[in-house]
Amino acid sequence: MKIRKYLELTNKRKCLTEKSKLTDASTIGKVITRNITHWRIADDICQHGEDFVLAHLKYPPNTPIYVYTKEVDQYVSKSVINRGGQETTNVAIIVDYMKRFPNAVFLDIGANVGVFAITLATLGFRVIAFDCQIGNAARICSSMKAGGLTDKLTIVHNAVSNVHQKVSLRTGKQNIGMTWLVKTQLGKPTVDTVSLDDLLEIYDFKQAVIKMDIELSEVKALTGAFNFFQQVRVEAILMEFLESPIESKFGEKVLDFMKSHHLKPNDTNKLNEWEFNKWDTHDILFVRQ
Template sequence: MTDNDLQAQLQSIERKLDRALNELEFVKHRTATYLGDNVGLTYLVDETPVYVNTDDFGCPANFINGGRYEEEYISILRSFRKPRSVFLDIGANLGVFSLRLAPMLRHGRIFAFEPNPRIHDLFARSSFLGGFDPTIRILPFGASDSEREVSFHVPRDHAGGGAIGSGGASDGDQFTIQVKRLDDWLPQDLRVDIVKIDVEGHELAVLRGMQRILDRSPSVAVLFEKLGTHTGIEADICALLEPMGLKLHLANGTRLEPVTGDSFAGKAGYFLATREDVIHGELERDFVNIFGVDLNLRHGALHADDRYVLDAATVSEGEVFFYGPYWYLARGTYRIELIGELSGQMRLELTERFGFGVQSFLLGNGRTAVDVAVHRDLTKFELVGRSAGSPCALQLERIKLTRLG
């Protein structure tokens, strides 16, 4: 066999393996089990188990058909995440936002609000099965601007469209739920960092009921949905947010577009409200930060401000400094950047599922960032820092992963 023949055979084998992997990915992301009584168990794209109401054509169908749902908004929220962040998931539905962010908030807290009893129960099962109960607290009431009982209408086959009042609809279920002011219910010293509001037209009342929370939370980022244009609530939302320094942006994919009060009424979709010193001018929000507390440390120490510090030392070549965080990383091209100070050299490895190598890089001598192509979703990725055989000192503020495409 000639070298050309051998090369052609290897290329053929590689094509077959690529095809097999693609087909395996399709099957893996569409695994579901019907449990009876219109309840199923399936998996989100990061392999988190989730119970769904199978008679619903909304988000449950997306969960079963690949496990992806509003990925761009999840990316925006996680870009504001810090290890000890408090996340309010208002209008949680089956809890996809909470379930996806929970692995990143093991040191933080999530308060999720879902007043629909059936959906609340399914979400609670998912949280328990995923091991997130220490992080996620699911509340069986809605948020509003006063504490009262209200009529709640859930359209047939679309629990995610549940809204206060009937909306003139005759089909579906109508029942009574309780709503509360979050300013009155949440601890008076609680500061929040991330808020998602999806309440089918009740957004203004929710914001009015949490003004004190927003005012005392300097790093808060609020993602909320506005269902249509010229809804009549736009001026009131601006009047509420502007005195607190919260600026509006339209979420266009993962990019934020600044919105003025005049143009707000003519736009619909998801909007983000935050302060300028929180957004830091970074309008493209498809990134995530990994802090020292998110990592497992073998050498060095974590300081009170969450900086990871490794003093210069000679260790055996290849010895591990840190590893983690075992999160989900979608396929794509990424820039991995060490934010801090690096003296000497170290090896940084991108691996999956507890040590299966993807790529390895040598950092140091002025090089603190690398670009890497990730050809398939990594369900539990980790970054491993190793000795490169020479003394290395590192003061790490964070590792930033930015998706380039």
Template sequence: MYSKSNSVGSLDTRQMSDASNFRVFDTSVDYSNAEQIYKCVNLTIEKLASTPICVYDPAIDIWVSGYIISKGNFEGDLILELVKILQDNPSLTFLDIGCNVGVYTLAVAKFGRQVTAVDANRKNLEMVATSLVKGNLTEKVKLIWNAISDKEETVGLNHWKGNVGGLQMISGIGPINDSSGYESSKAIVLDNLVPIFRKKSLVIKMDIEKFELKAMLGGKKFFEEVDVRFLLMEWVHHAWTDVGGKIIQFMMEREYIPVMPLQRLVRLQAENRTTWPNDIMWIKNSNKVP
């Protein structure tokens, strides 16, 4: 699969024949002393075993880290639904696109399934790697340090005060370079990941703050050659936009059905997309829905 392998700092940079900018992040490093790590607490989700998760100071990340500190988890109901899908479909692999501090990634890894997690923000991956080390889960997770876009490029990172997970990527910064800092990231396309997932069946969580359509447009080959069964995605940013209509068109052309993520028998109607919930799930039409 890989034509070349080398290390750059704490990165394991593996260059695939069709993805020279694909970057695998080393999960063996404990970044406990990293300045962004406020503390590591237990991720506790009903019916699942707990595992350590490192979080930001709630003063700069009230929505996710603050909620984890006060409640023990974040979006626990959606995570349990994904775990149920995985439990009902033993052949499925989990792909977490926009993993943030790793709530979904860690929960699914602790459940015992293999995970590939992608994020543009190096600070997030340092935190997830530390959580994996503390939870003895490094063998369950592959971390990829890349943004996902419709072309290979360098993207800037626009931070949202009070919400680290609300970080937005800025396209058009320039061509891909070798930057390894915290304020930009290399963007690859989903098609670059085809060699990893070809002949596999996936459930995907995608939360990349308005870049969802770009990710899809860079994944036409991916959706043809990889068996994507379920796709959970954030919808709130797209309900009233032209982008939302284009996402619906892209997915329906590939025979995906939009449903309520916690009520998968309830089909969502495209003409009512402005009333869809904040998170939706796409299910491949040929897939049997419980």
């Protein structure tokens, strides 16, 4: 009897996975999410909220983007509302590399309200934007629809890690972009984690450019991307590089990963480009050697 129940449960899970199998075409213009077993399209997340603030990016000119109020988000949203952009130098770097590799997909890992993602999609590139905050995913979805980008953009509402688990989110005061993953805690919002390797269940990418800004979870994200980097030619990664108090030997682990996948720091203006302790910036571009 136990064996029969086990087989019935296994078959049920298999059928559920088969029914929910997604493809590249079926995910364009959608919010998707993955739990421990399978991906699904999350139309319930793509809902426009009354508290969404409509702003416009200066580049590309007059691009609509939905953000938070200045009071809720004193950093990215306030900058977009007041100046029409955020991290303009880094956005320009990504735009440059996507123009060099126009057939690549741009992965915006830690998309926030989507400044990078919306910019690149508006310029005509294929974009997949990841964010663990449901409010961010919903705003990117509204921006996608407002800008007519449903043929270019997919939004993934998950945290990126190396294991499948449910985690809680801790967010900085008036700073939506500063969100950490913590063990599940009562009363805090939760989200499922995915790995970059999980993308291979849906996509058959040949080439990619990546921006990664996920508040000290970069090592876990890279650890869960071995197969992805084996199958996809990653041309460049722009990442926030900060020593982590929770990840031992953060710098060494990141650089070991980059070296093993033929990526190196682009320009540190130092005698030894691998001496990360001497770097004078936290935003590091790794490029294919």
